[in-house]
Amino acid sequence: MAEWEAMRLAVISDVHGNAFALDAVLQDLRAEAPDLIVNLGDQVEGSADPARAAALQAELAAGGAVEIRGNNEEKFWPGGRRHPISVHMGEWLGTQLDPATIQHLAALPRETRVAGRRVYACHGTPDSTWHMLLWAWHPDPAHPQGGCYHARDARELRRIVAPLEAEVVLCGHTHRPGLTRVGDTLVVNAGAVSDQVDGDPRARWTLLEQGRGGRWTVDFRTVPYDVQAAVAWSRAHSPFGEAEAQLLESGEMTARSRTIPAE
Secondary structure: OOOOOOEEEEEEOOOOOOHHHHHHHHHHHHOOOOOEEEEOOOOOOOOOOHHHHHHHHHHHHHOOOEEOOOOOHHHHOOOOOOOHHHHHHHHHHHHHOOHHHHHHHHOOOOEEEEOOOOEEEEOOOOOOOOOOOOEEEEEEOOEEEEEEEEEOOHHHHHHHHHHHOOOEEEEOOOOOOEEEEEOOEEEEEOOOOOOOOOOOOOEEEEEEEEOHHHOEEEEEEEEOOOHHHHHHHHHHHOOOHHHHHHHHHHOOOHHHHOOOOOO
16 A cells, blocks of 8 residues: 555444444444444443344454454453353353354454554553553542543553554553554554443544555544443343443443452
8 A cells, every 4th residue: 555545444442242332333434434444352241232243243344344352352261251240241141142253252363453564453452452551540449439540651651562663553441532642653542332431421433544644643433322222122131231221321330340340
């Protein structure tokens, strides 16, 4: 690809089995006619119709979307679930997803490069799907459900990003869209399709565009969706309806932490 040739790159992450949020995101995304879609993982770990969410993402992959795994795909590995609620979720997902889908998700790569290797993508950090690249979560000892994100030290971030020799580094995992520049590299967290953390329940995705001169621009997109339909599906079809309602309606991850221990 010539350096000046425009490229439009759509990035989704952390669908978490929410087909209703994904429906809305895909409608908005397709209107932008991207050249490529990148899916950063955590595709199905949730209870708002995960089978349909998996099918929608499989359709994207069949159409050329690039997929990598998140930390929740690793829960499909042998011994990948430790906490009782996580085990319960895995058992229920086993009733919703066919074995081939589970096998496919578990086998996804941890990282990839696209756009002529100019763009590097991972879920968490280059070394782990469980760690955070731009931020780290610091719990508040006085409030067990509270805490805040702290930015990673800039020098440490440079040590991680510089060896990748990429124009753009994509990540997800924190459910928090954001970006920074490290040297000549743009580091972009795409946010989450589902399970927000900032009090705004709307779905998120990110559009990147490279135009003449090779300059990348980033557009963080926020899309409303039918939260109540997602909650109703979970209540009707899963044992996690109340937890899903707290999580999706509040737009705060603390709702999940009260019922689903972090792993």
